[in-house]
Amino acid sequence: MGLVFRAAAAAQGLGEDLRGAAVRHWRGLSRTPKHEAPWEEEAEAAGPEFLLPNERSFQNAAKSNNLDLMEKLFDKKVNINAVNNMNSTALHFAVGANHLSAVDFLLNHKARVDVADKHGLTVIHLAAWSGGLEIMLLLVRAGADQRAKNQDGMNALHFAAQSNNVRIVEYLIQDLHLKELDQPDEKGRKPFLLAAERGHVEMIEKLVFLNLRTSEKDKEGNTALHLAAKHGHSPAVRVLLTQWQEINETNEKGETPFFLAVEGGHEECCKVLAAAGSDINIPNQLNITALQTATRKGHASLVSFLLSEHVDLHPKVEPKESPLHLAVLNNHVTVVNSLLSARHDTDALDQRRQTPLHVAADLGHVELVEALLQASCDLKAIDKQGKTALAVASRSNHSLVVDMLIKAERYYAWREEHGESSRDPSVSFPLTFKQDHSVETRHIRRLLWNLAYRQLKAGEWQRLARSWNFTDEQIRAIEEQWSGKESFREHGYRALLIWLHGALLTQAAPVKHLYEELVRAGFPELAGQPPRSLSPGLEGC
Structure with a gap:
């Protein structure tokens, strides 16, 4: 805590020096332009601008920390609190870009600190997001509302946690004693969940230290572990697992953290969760399994990992489409070969009572038809319309597949007649x-x-x-x-x-x-x- 207090004292001294300095002092401060923040790009796309030319120039000067121009325009009586089409002021841009000198200039000239833009963002939110502790100190001393919320119900603690600004969190909780900021936003997510969603290990550990760790779920039923797994943050998942007992907890859609990691194609995260004891066979509410999800999306290495973990190829609850159907339907050749090597049922039926061969034949996928034929699938199986795979391929006008199927029918008929090993050596x-x-x-x-x-x-x-x-x-x-x-x-x-x-x-x-x-x-x-x-x-x- 000594470091935070020293930083606060230093910032306070800096603020006093800035306010008492002569005009020449402003000209000597940094004028290095910074990259525009995301909300600035949105402002540019929001429609017609209603600022006067000098007001627009003043806001641009605040964005780029151009103190010379800010001073000249102020001398011309520019309205420093003018708002653009997003209801943002020059102070919004200076704080968002973390320009300490521009912020101090504006506060010294009585810029308003209570203006919220069209999304409800105030300068206190932007300071928490951009991570400028010195700027945060200046804003608090200038009377900025530390408890302000934006339209999504997010306060300064949410923004600091989301952007991994540990010093801001320490200041809000330990110096200002604003523990009441630890509230859920409109999505039901407390700062701890936002830190997990972004994979900020340092922030997660800091919030745990400050007793702000929560096992509560958001409005979609996601825990912090769900959110970290969903976005593939393996280091964060490892940290959270030390805090978690029920790793197979499901959200409102019946999805476990492991399921979400598979859905996102996050193999390393899946391995971490599996090693910690996650049940890899729990389906979601639609009875879709992790294996089906991986095959549908073509995550070949993930499918191989699941197979190596002895995932259930044939769950008790009959799915609408087997993993092999989904891999064929999406033309994932590597995944199909992996499933066939693991002895997936080649004759599984979908809702139309079609086998994977029916599907491959209907789509004209030559490579997949070849793989299925070499796996000795049932060539005589008929679907709900009484059609074999050959009839389906013929109807779809896939002549190459038609010929392949006839070759297979004739070859396997010959082999059955002459015995399994009767091929001429x-x-x-x-x-x-x-x-x-x-x-x-x-x-x-x-x-x-x-x-x-x-x-x-x-x-x-x-x-x-x-x-x-x-x-x-x-x-x-x-x-x-x-x-x-x-x-x-x-x-x-x-x-x-x-x-x-x-x-x-x-x-x-x-x-x-x-x-x-x-x-x-x-x-x-x-x-x-x-x-x-x-x-x-x-x-x-």
């Missing part, structure tokens, strides 16, 4: 259902293109497809992407590429197999010559 092609652009298959794809676009006639590709055990649903799905009378050529080429996908995964010599299949299907004229003359060098493709 000599085949080196990786399991993928995406469109093939590999160099290794370029020649055989050219052969198939020539077959589809130059040799197959309308209706023939369907006949060939049926001989290869394409289902009627698969054929209809291909046909649904119609682009004109010549569509059958594109459809045929797609069917041939789908056949090639299966042949590459199950056959050692796909070109030879194609020759045999064309003959067997009743197209000997298309088969033509034996494989070597059909496509030199490709018989072992």
